[in-house]
Amino acid sequence: MATPIELLQNEVKAELGDSVTIIVLGASGDLAKKKTYPALFGLFRNGFLPKNTHIVGYARTGMSHQDYLERITQYIKPGDNNEHKSKIEEFKKITSYVSGLYDKDEAWQGLDNAVKKSENDRKIPSGNKHRIFYMALPPSIFIPVAKGVKKNVYGHEGVNRLIVEKPFGMDSESSNHLAHELGQLFKEDEIYRIDHYLxxxxxxxxxxxxxxxxxxxxxxxxxxxxxxxxxxxxxxxxxxxxxxxxxxxxxxxxxxxxxxxxxxxxxxxxxxxxxxxxxxxxxxxxxxxxxxxxxxxxxxxxxxxxxxxxxxxxxxxxxxxxxxxxxxxxxxxxxxxxxxxxxxxxxxxxxxxxxxxxxxxxxxxxxxxxxxxxxxxxxxxxxxxxxxxxxxxxxxxxxxxxxxxxxxxxxxxxxxxxxxxxxxxxxxxxxxxxxxxxxxxxxxxxxxxxxxxxxxxxxxxxxxxxxxxxxxxxxxxxxxxxxxxxxxxxxxxxxxxxxxxxxxxxxxxxxxxxxxxxxxxxxx
The missing domain is CATH 3.30.360.10 (Dihydrodipicolinate Reductase; domain 2)
Structure with a gap:
């Protein structure tokens, strides 16, 4: 009989197979370094990420690959054994960083090229090039970022999922506007509005x-x-x-x-x-x-x-x-x-x-x-x-x-x-x-x-x-x-x-x- 962990792993495999690309938008921000990347490391350490996973960070901040790695791992809880340290080193190998603006098509196309290169390097077959976009961003740029993603980085050879952080607007009018704009770009079943209390x-x-x-x-x-x-x-x-x-x-x-x-x-x-x-x-x-x-x-x-x-x-x-x-x-x-x-x-x-x-x-x-x-x-x-x-x-x-x-x-x-x-x-x-x-x-x-x-x-x-x-x-x-x-x-x-x-x-x-x-x- 499968254990609870194995059942969850099987559910992920049934959805995504052995491969996925996770794109963290706003990768240089506080939310990404304090919450998103430590959570992704936890899933990696416990075997919940598909075997052929790559994580791409994207933000306006220009930084070296080494600076990026230091930034995204600084809030991962330190372990007192060699296995934990080894896992962190393995995690670093499955992530990379792309710098670019949020309002320029050329920048988004640069991100898309980096994702395509990663997918090709990992030999992911057509139909399995799944992409998950995590918007670790301030709400003021949700809409332009969503437009840039849909126009330039949306995958057509696999599933796409968009994670949106709160706040979802300031009142009924602004919330409805945001919902309408996102709804024009992504299907409702592609959107995950995340309230971490749930x-x-x-x-x-x-x-x-x-x-x-x-x-x-x-x-x-x-x-x-x-x-x-x-x-x-x-x-x-x-x-x-x-x-x-x-x-x-x-x-x-x-x-x-x-x-x-x-x-x-x-x-x-x-x-x-x-x-x-x-x-x-x-x-x-x-x-x-x-x-x-x-x-x-x-x-x-x-x-x-x-x-x-x-x-x-x-x-x-x-x-x-x-x-x-x-x-x-x-x-x-x-x-x-x-x-x-x-x-x-x-x-x-x-x-x-x-x-x-x-x-x-x-x-x-x-x-x-x-x-x-x-x-x-x-x-x-x-x-x-x-x-x-x-x-x-x-x-x-x-x-x-x-x-x-x-x-x-x-x-x-x-x-x-x-x-x-x-x-x-x-x-x-x-x-x-x-x-x-x-x-x-x-x-x-x-x-x-x-x-x-x-x-x-x-x-x-x-x-x-x-x-x-x-x-x-x-x-x-x-x-x-x-x-x-x-x-x-x-x-x-x-x-x-x-x-x-x-x-x-x-x-x-x-x-x-x-x-x-x-x-x-x-x-x-």
């Missing part, structure tokens, strides 16, 4: 938990669940990226994509199969049921100096010193369907907070006619990072002579339970999905359109007020941006906000014992 182990586990366990599937609705919180916390501020961040804000940067993807997996109906399109159909359906978020369902904040750290407005790269761009947001989403009517989904995300954490917290309703009236609600928590875990808070008798009810946990901490297994990086997992031609964990065009409709009205209100403040005009009082101290839990109003949407912290004195960063349950 490659994270615990996010990929949501469907297994929901649909492979009868006790979850039977309580997964408004009759048993009171509220759902999806939390993203970073312990650092913009710190030199204020100019970039001010154009996007925390909602575009994290919530419209990462957190909404998690929400759709938590809330969608059971798909008819595990086929990629069946899964994405259900995600689109549930997103279409979510009302656009209003200011009444939003708590917006911006961090200020504290604990020796500068505030957001003190970032030297920030041009608009009157900026009203949120660095923290708590938003309540309402899903208008039979399963979830009346259950708020609270998305929370912020920078410069007290810890690094991403998790889903599902709080169940109180037990009807509870004999032990003072007992806390049950909660199911899925920790996405750091240190993946699933745990269930439930009520139990205090051991010993006491009859007091206490809260305890059923705990699955991955780093304790799965000591023999290594969890791959999200990018590694998603690039493998591209090789396997599995679209399950990528964003479809209609899914993207439905997602932007939820956030665009709120974003336009924030953008309008921010523009007025930058021009020195009165920005109005209808957009309240509260402040919070660098290193805190967030705005002081947060507790009241989540309480107003149903979250009950009464008698919640339990702390998860295996939590690695800070006491967990009572610090949300």
């Amino acid at each position: 490659g994270k182990e615990m996010v990929k586990n949501v469907m297994n938990m929901r649909f492979a366990n009868i006790f979850f599937s039977n309580v997964w609705d408004r009759n048993y669940i009171d509220n759902v919180q999806i939390t993203f916390k970073e312990p650092f501020g913009t710190e030199g990226r204020g100019g970039y961040f001010d154009d996007f804000g925390i909602i575009r940067d994290v919530m419209q994509n990462h957190l909404l993807q998690v929400l759709s997996l938590i809330a969608m109906e059971r798909p008819i199969s595990t086929d990629a399109e069946a899964i994405r159909d259900e995600k689109v359906k549930v997103l279409k049921c979510i009302s656009p978020i209003s200011l009444d369902d939003a708590l917006l904040g911006q961090y200020v100096a504290a604990n020796g750290k500068p505030g957001y407005l003190e970032d030297e790269t920030l041009k608009n010193k009157e900026s009203r761009t949120p660095t923290f947001a708590a938003l309540a989403c309402h899903i208008n369907n039979e399963r979830w009517e009346g259950v708020p989904f609270i998305l929370k995300a912020g920078k410069a907070l007290n810890e690094a954490k991403v998790e889903v917290r599902i709080q169940f309703r109180h037990v009807p006619g509870n004999l032990y009236g003072g007992s806390a609600r049950n909660e199911l928590v899925m920790r996405i990072q750091p240190k993946e875990a699933v745990y269930m808070k439930f009520n139990n008798k205090q051991p010993g002579l006491s009859y007091q009810t206490i809260q305890t946990d059923l705990d699955l901490s991955y780093h304790k339970r799965y000591t023999e297994l290594s969890i791959p990086d999200a990018y590694e997992s998603l690039i493998l999905d591209v090789l396997r031609n599995d679209h399950s964990n990528f964003v479809r065009d209609d899914e993207l359109e439905a997602a932007w409709k939820i956030f665009t009205p709120l974003l336009h209100k924030i953008d309008g007020k921010n523009k007025k403040s930058a021009e020195g005009k009165d920005s109005g009082d209808d957009l309240k941006i509260t402040t919070y101290a660098y290193g805190s839990r967030g705005p002081a109003e947060l507790d009241e906000f989540v309480k107003s949407h149903g979250y009950d912290r009464t008698n919640a004195h339990y702390s998860w014992p295996h939590q690695s960063v800070a006491a967990l349950s009572n610090k949300l």
Whole structure:
């Protein structure tokens, strides 16, 4: 019987045979060196790349082959054995670099000639000259690069796949424009819109938990669940990226994509199969049921100096010193369907907070006619990072002579339970999905359109007020941006906000014992 690894290798072979050329566009950038190339090396080391693979880096930066190799390997985790070092040397032999502009046909043709030469040198037969294009680029040049690729480098003797990094636009209009332009150049099944959160182990586990366990599937609705919180916390501020961040804000940067993807997996109906399109159909359906978020369902904040750290407005790269761009947001989403009517989904995300954490917290309703009236609600928590875990808070008798009810946990901490297994990086997992031609964990065009409709009205209100403040005009009082101290839990109003949407912290004195960063349950 084939092992799980062999099954995946067979799927790649069935799709691509023994050969593929991977072209990394923007190969000199931070994303490529920090994420793309380490992920490609991980796939190479574990035998997931076809035997006859070549990786071509392309960017405007002029550099020697040796400089290129040093750049793309500097973030590969060092190994302490000769086998690892030998693998890195082998990896270097299957990659090369071409320098060229993004807006000149002659430059793209130079890249195409380099790819053709590599294909000929590797003796790849016609029909097997597969090309995968990874756009590790800023969104401002997605369209011209896609046009250059399609006109000059698109392969006609094999399959073509285009990986596009977020952000996918700034609002509904810009996103639809990008989708239209890409759709004119590539077929939808050739496009892989990558949101790396969909490659994270615990996010990929949501469907297994929901649909492979009868006790979850039977309580997964408004009759048993009171509220759902999806939390993203970073312990650092913009710190030199204020100019970039001010154009996007925390909602575009994290919530419209990462957190909404998690929400759709938590809330969608059971798909008819595990086929990629069946899964994405259900995600689109549930997103279409979510009302656009209003200011009444939003708590917006911006961090200020504290604990020796500068505030957001003190970032030297920030041009608009009157900026009203949120660095923290708590938003309540309402899903208008039979399963979830009346259950708020609270998305929370912020920078410069007290810890690094991403998790889903599902709080169940109180037990009807509870004999032990003072007992806390049950909660199911899925920790996405750091240190993946699933745990269930439930009520139990205090051991010993006491009859007091206490809260305890059923705990699955991955780093304790799965000591023999290594969890791959999200990018590694998603690039493998591209090789396997599995679209399950990528964003479809209609899914993207439905997602932007939820956030665009709120974003336009924030953008309008921010523009007025930058021009020195009165920005109005209808957009309240509260402040919070660098290193805190967030705005002081947060507790009241989540309480107003149903979250009950009464008698919640339990702390998860295996939590690695800070006491967990009572610090949300």
